[in-house]
Amino acid sequence: xxxxxxxxxxxxxxxxxxxxxxxxxxxxxxxxxxxxxxxxxxxxxxxxxxxxxxxxxxxxxxxxxxxxxxxxxxxxxxxxxxxxxxxxxxxxxxxxxxxxxxxxxxxxxxxxxxxxxxxxxxxxxxxxxxxxxxxxxxxxxxxxxxxxxxxxxxxxxxxxxxxxxxxxxxxxxxxxxxxxxxxxxxxxxxxxxxxxxxxxxxxxxxxxxxxxxxxxxxxxxxxxxxxxxxxxxxxxxxxxxxxxxxxxxxxxxxxxxxxxxxxxxxxxxxxxxxxxxxxxxxxxxxxxxxxxxxxxxxxxxxxxxxxxxxxxxxxxxxxxxxxxxxxxxxxxxxxxxxxxxxxxxxxxxxxxxxxxxxxxxxxxxxxxxxxxxxxxxxxxxxxx
Amino acid sequence: xxxxxxxxxxxxxxxxxxxxxxxxxxxxxxxxxxxxxxxxxxxxxxxxxxxxxxxxxxxxxxxxxxxxxxxxxxxxxxxxxxxxxxxxxxxxxxxxxxxxxxxxxxxxxxxxxxxxxxxxxxxxxxxxxxxxxxxxxxxxxxxxxxxxxxxxxxxxxxxxxxxxxxxxxxxxxxxxxxxxxxxxxxxxxxxxxxxxxxxxxxxxxxxxxxxxxxxxxxxxxxxxxxxxxxxxxxxxxxxxxxxxxxxxxxxxxxxxxxxxxxxxxxxxxxxxxxxxxxxxxxxxxxxxxxxxxxxxxxxxxxxxxxxxxxxxxxxxxxxxxxxxxxxxxxxxxxxxxxxxxxxxxxxxxxxxxxxxxxxxxxxxxxxxxxxxxxxxxxxxxxxx
Numbered sequence: 001x002x003x004x005x006x007x008x009x010x011x012x013x014x015x016x017x018x019x020x021x022x023x024x025x026x027x028x029x030x031x032x033x034x035x036x037x038x039x040x041x042x043x044x045x046x047x048x049x050x051x052x053x054x055x056x057x058x059x060x061x062x063x064x065x066x067x068x069x070x071x072x073x074x075x076x077x078x079x080x081x082x083x084x085x086x087x088x089x090x091x092x093x094x095x096x097x098x099x100x101x102x103x104x105x106x107x108x109x110x111x112x113x114x115x116x117x118x119x120x121x122x123x124x125x126x127x128x129x130x131x132x133x134x135x136x137x138x139x140x141x142x143x144x145x146x147x148x149x150x151x152x153x154x155x156x157x158x159x160x161x162x163x164x165x166x167x168x169x170x171x172x173x174x175x176x177x178x179x180x181x182x183x184x185x186x187x188x189x190x191x192x193x194x195x196x197x198x199x200x201x202x203x204x205x206x207x208x209x210x211x212x213x214x215x216x217x218x219x220x221x222x223x224x225x226x227x228x229x230x231x232x233x234x235x236x237x238x239x240x241x242x243x244x245x246x247x248x249x250x251x252x253x254x255x256x257x258x259x260x261x262x263x264x265x266x267x268x269x270x271x272x273x274x275x276x277x278x279x280x281x282x283x284x285x286x287x288x289x290x291x292x293x294x295x296x297x298x299x300x301x302x303x304x305x306x307x308x309x310x311x312x313x314x315x316x317x318x319x320x321x322x323x324x325x326x327x328x329x330x331x332x333x334x335x336x337x338x339x340x341x342x343x344x345x346x347x348x349x350x351x352x353x354x355x356x357x358x359x360x361x362x363x364x365x366x367x368x369x370x371x372x373x374x375x376x377x378x379x380x381x382x383x384x
Numbered sequence: 385x386x387x388x389x390x391x392x393x394x395x396x397x398x399x400x401x402x403x404x405x406x407x408x409x410x411x412x413x414x415x416x417x418x419x420x421x422x423x424x425x426x427x428x429x430x431x432x433x434x435x436x437x438x439x440x441x442x443x444x445x446x447x448x449x450x451x452x453x454x455x456x457x458x459x460x461x462x463x464x465x466x467x468x469x470x471x472x473x474x475x476x477x478x479x480x481x482x483x484x485x486x487x488x489x490x491x492x493x494x495x496x497x498x499x500x501x502x503x504x505x506x507x508x509x510x511x512x513x514x515x516x517x518x519x520x521x522x523x524x525x526x527x528x529x530x531x532x533x534x535x536x537x538x539x540x541x542x543x544x545x546x547x548x549x550x551x552x553x554x555x556x557x558x559x560x561x562x563x564x565x566x567x568x569x570x571x572x573x574x575x576x577x578x579x580x581x582x583x584x585x586x587x588x589x590x591x592x593x594x595x596x597x598x599x600x601x602x603x604x605x606x607x608x609x610x611x612x613x614x615x616x617x618x619x620x621x622x623x624x625x626x627x628x629x630x631x632x633x634x635x636x637x638x639x640x641x642x643x644x645x646x647x648x649x650x651x652x653x654x655x656x657x658x659x660x661x662x663x664x665x666x667x668x669x670x671x672x673x674x675x676x677x678x679x680x681x682x683x684x685x686x687x688x689x690x691x692x693x694x695x696x697x698x699x700x701x702x703x704x705x706x707x708x709x710x711x712x713x714x715x716x717x718x719x720x721x722x723x724x725x726x727x728x729x730x731x732x733x734x735x736x737x738x739x740x741x742x743x744x745x746x747x748x749x750x751x752x753x754x755x756x757x758x759x760x761x762x763x764x765x766x767x768x
Contacts, residue, residue, distance in 0.1 A: 026637040126637040186621040186645040187613065193646040194609045196639065201602035203587055218585035225578045226610065229571065234709075237570040243676060251674055253410040253510040255580065255666060259673065261570040262577040282639060289643065290635055292627060322706075325618075 004082045004089060007065035007075070009036050009105055014138050022135070025128040032114065035139050036061045036105020037097035040081055041089030043144070048379055050145045051087055051372075052136060053077065053096040054153030054160035057227070057284055058276060060104035063096035064089075079361040086361065086368040091376075092149065097139055099132040099160075101284055103277035106135070110211060110277045121208035127283060129156070129291045133163045140171065150375060151311075152176035152368075154357035155324065156284070159291050162332070166297050169310040174375035176368060178316045179357035181328040182302060182335075183292040188323060191230055192285040195223030199278045208279055220278040221269030228268045233320035233353030237261060306335040312378070313343040314371045316364060318356035344371060388466045388473060391449035391459070393420050393489055398522050406519070409512040416498065419523050420445045420489020421481035424465055425473030427528070432763055434529045435471055435756075436520060437461065437480040438537030438544035441611070441668055442660060444488035447480035448473075463745040470745065470752040475760075476533065481523055483516040483544075485668055487661035490519070494595060494661045505592035511667060513540070513675045517547045524555070534759060535695075536560035536752075538741035539708065540668070543675050546716070550681050553694040558759035560752060562700045563741035565712040566686060566719075567676040572707060575614055576669040579607030583662045592663055604662040605653030612652045617704035617737030621645060686719040693720065696762070697727040698755045700748060702740035728755060 014022070014033045021031025038061045043050060053063050055076065064081035067073040075096075080086040087094050098106035101124070109124035140148065151164040151172050158180025165175040184192075199205055202219030210216060232240075241261040245251075248258075257263050298305030313336055317329035326347045336343040348363050350356040357364075398406070398417045405415025422445045427434055437447050439460065448465035451457040459480075464470040471478050482490035485508070493508035524532065535548040535556050542564025549559040568576075583589055586603030594600060616624070625645040629635070632642075641647050682689030697720055701713035710731045720727040732747050734740040741748075 026635075028637075122639070126639075183627065185618060186625045186627060186643070187616075187618045189627070189643050190609075190613045190621065190645050190649055193641075193643070193649060194606060194613070197609065197650075198582060198606050200639070201586070201606065222578060222582050222585065222606065225574075225581065229574045229578070232571075234569060234571045234706075237574065241570045243567065243570065243573070243679075251410075253412075255506070255510075255584070255670065257577075259570070259573050259577070261574050265574055265577060266581075286639065295627075322618075 002083065004040050004065035004078070005070060006068065007038050007040065007062070008067075009038055009061055011036055011105065012139060012142050014135070017138060017142055019138055022131075024125055024131045026126055028125045030125050033100065033107045033135055034105070035097050035135060037095060037139060038062060038065070040064050040094040041092050043093040047145050048149060049091060049376070050093045050095060050143070050148055052140070052148050052151045052164070053081065053087065053094060054136070054151065054157035055096060055099065056153070056155040056157050057288070058272065059157070060102065061096050061098040061106075062104070064094070077358070080364065086365040087152070087372070088369065092372070095139070095143065097136060099284065100135045101127045101132070101280060101287065103280040108277065109208065109279035109283060119211040121211070121279060124279070124283065126286055128287050129159045129163045130167060130296070132287065133160055133167055136160070136164070137168060137171070147171050147173055149379060150174040150176055150372060152178070153180070154178035155180055155354065156288055159288065162293060165309045165311045165313070166293055166305065169308055172311040173379055174312040174314070174371065176314045176316075176371065177329070177332070178364070179318055179321055179324055179354055181324040182294060182332050184289050185328070189289045191226055192289055195226050196282050196285060198222035198226070199282060205278060210278070215273070216278045217273040220273050220276065220281060223281055224269045224272040225265040228265055230323045231353060231355045233322065233351055235320060235351045236353055236355075239351070302331060302335040303338050306332070306341065307339045309336065309339070309341055312371075312375055313341060314367070315343065315345045316357070316367065317347045318350040318352065318354070318360065319347060320351050321354045321356060323354040386467065388424050388449035388462070389454060390452065391422050391424065391446070393422055393445055395420055395489065396523060396526050398519070401522060401526055403522055406515075408509055408515045410510055412509045414509050417484065417491045417519055418489070418495075419481050419519060421479060421523060422446060422449070424448050424478040425476050427477040431529050432533060433475060433760070434477045434479060434527070434532055436524070436532050436535045436548070437465065437471065437478060438520070438535065438541035439480060439483065440537070440539035440541050441672070442656070443541070444486065445480050445482040445490075446488070448478070461742070464748065470749040471536070471756070472753065476756070479523070479527065481520060483668065484519045485511045485516070485664060485671065487664040492661065493592065493663035493667055503595040505595070505663060508663070508667065510670055512671050513543045513547045514551060514680070516671065517544055517551055520544070520548070521552060521555070531555050531557060533763060534558040534560055534756060536562070537564070538562035539564055539738065540672055543672065546677060549693045549695045549697070550677055550689065553692055556695040557763050558696040558698070558755065560698045560700075560755065561713070561716070562748070563702055563705055563708055563738055565708040566678060566716050568673055569712070573673045575610055576673055579610050580666050580669060582606035582610070583666060589662060594662070599657070600662045601657040604657050604660065604665060607665055608653045608656040609649040612649055614707045615737060615739045617706065617735055619704060619735045620737055620739075623735070686715060687722045690716070690719040690725065691723045693723070693725055696755075696759055697725060698751070699727065699729045700741070700751065701731045702734040702736065702738070702744065703731055704735050705738045705740060707738040
């Protein structure tokens with residue numbers, strides 16, 4: 001079958017299911033909530049082939065296919081989702097939704113607060129990875145799915161996959177946690193904090209009320225540039241840019257954007273501000289900072305936390321990922337193994353750094369296919 | 385003998401030596417130049433015991449002793465300079481000067497441009513590590529020294545030590561290059577570029593003309609925070625902060641400074657803006673970005689570049705330094721060894737990251753003492 005073609009984002013309101021609001025982990029009751037999502041492939045009769053894909057910090061519901069026309073706005077994981085691909089849409093019904101707090105259709109700080117008729121801004125409540133999963137739970141129900149064959153994601157998407165396995169163990173048959181972690185390290189918190197600081201320090205941020213005015217482009221751009229440095233490995237930067245100058249062969253002796261690596265980061269920053277909301281950046285990075293499964297589910301003990309898990313687990317890390325280094329996956333694997341859980345782990349050799357989860361699709365493909373095949377067989381075999 | 389007590393910064397004007405201006409590597413002729421420096425210990429009769437200490441990005445001429453009163457404003461390398469210390473002031477005459485482009489007494493962007501009577505701001509010329517060394521050369525002459533027993537420094541100070549050995553091979557008997565590199569990697573350039581971007585994006589930067597007005601505190605603070613992340617290792621952050629919260633035991637669910645690591649970075653940022661000039665940050669990081677000894681002295685070939693060196697070389701790196709990783713020192717050592725140069729190298733086991741060069745003084749001390757002792761003997765032996 002051909003690749004996935006043109007797709008449309010769909011919308012679902014929790015209120016349609018009678019859920020006017022949900023209680024967030026902070027204790028705050030919040031609603032209404034609308035969810036933007038896309039689906040690829042077909043749900044089978046017994047709804048046993050549904051896979052939820054969770055997106056990373058800057059992702060959205062548009063994981064595969066094209067919006068508007070072929071070649072235009074390809075989904076962020078198009079290489080991994082489609083007929084014959086890692087997530088084979090000839091076999092599986094694949095779902096991806098924009099996270100709570102996002103800015104691509106799901107309710108977030110840029111949404112209108114019905115109480116005021118104005119965007120929430122920082123009146124939007126602080127959320128957690130658990131809250132994102134809670135909203136996805138309602139989407140699952142809405143789609144007529146009583147249990148995911150698999151929940152999968154990379155980076156922050158992997159956090160959601162892990163949270164699903166812990167929060168709703170009976171609703172997940174298999175989990176795929178890629179380039180992720182059970183807790184943000186202080187170094188990652190530090191990078192996030194500096195990024196938020198850059199946004200909040202931008203006068204155009206204006207206490208979060210910038211909608212319809214000048215947006216805090218400079219601050220958000222700096223945050224994105226910091227992020228991008230952490231997504232690449234030193235080796236991949238060396239190979240991609242080295243010390244090459246962007247335009248000239250000689251130093252310009254001024255403060256223009258001079259080295260190719262500077263130019264790349266500028267460009268990434270500029271592209272990002274056109275499509276992403278600065279407040280969402282604040283909320284989503286904060287949710288990541290709070291993520292700590294040992295603390296939340298094991299009173300600080302990772303092994304105790306992992307005891308809750310009932311799904312088959314596949315963990316993938318990448319050798320040159322220094323944002324969420326392989327050791328953080330290994331720690332999860334060790335804790336799962338200590339609980340005699342069904343866990344498979346590959347540390348994939350790659351020089352791409354954290355970005356490898358999006359780039360090394362070929363290396364991921366066979367591993368994921370085999371894991372999903374086995375998961376499907378075990379589901380049918382009624383192993384649980 | 386007791387430790388170094390109260391010291392005073394001295395000033396020297398190149399014009400006093402008849403040098404009204406110097407030609408910078410950019411080709412620009414620039415002057416007048418004043419240099420702030422301090423000295424510790426006594427120059428011996430044949431001026432054979434003089435050691436130049438070069439400071440890092442945020443350092444200054446105040447390397448040892450105290451300003452005003454004991455306990456007040458200790459020099460940045462006080463632990464390494466003094467009687468019986470790594471740089472033993474009972475034996476050696478130790479000199480440290482603020483770099484060209486600096487903001488602690490040596491001519492820099494905050495200095496008054498005699499042509500306008502106003503601070504230079506970005507009308508100050510873009511400088512290089514070589515230009516910093518050129519100014520130090522005139523200081524050497526002024527002090528009646530015809531050759532340094534040693535030139536030593538860590539981080540950007542190590543770049544200056546290396547540049548000295550390459551630019552003025554006959555004027556340096558021994559070189560000590562600590563936690564440094566022969567070229568800035570694209571990753572380091574990227575971090576510097578984002579820091580500069582944060583400063584330039586701060587409206588208070590005002591095109592560099594902020595003297596006497598609001599200074600770009602927010603931008604400079606962000607730049608410093610980014611820097612600080614790169615100075616620590618993941619391990620040292622984990623040990624120092626972990627995921628500890630600063631004030632509470634529970635999440636605050638707001639955007640206040642919450643984690644201990646955030647609070648530390650904020651504090652470092654705040655302290656820095658009180659003592660450092662944002663324009664100097666721009667100029668000095670740019671000088672670092674330009675640093676590439678293979679390019680400058682070997683047409684891109686590091687071995688060819690190192691052939692120029694005549695001084696004895698000591699290189700030290702630290703195992704957990706990811707800003708200037710050990711491999712970058714190893715590359716220099718290999719190129720020196722390939723030229724059969726007198727080179728000694730230690731990769732010191734440390735968990736402190738790049739900051740180790742300031743913190744692991746005990747581990748550095750014996751190595752440096754032994755190297756300087758031998759260097760002194762070889763000088764007297766008239767080996768060259």
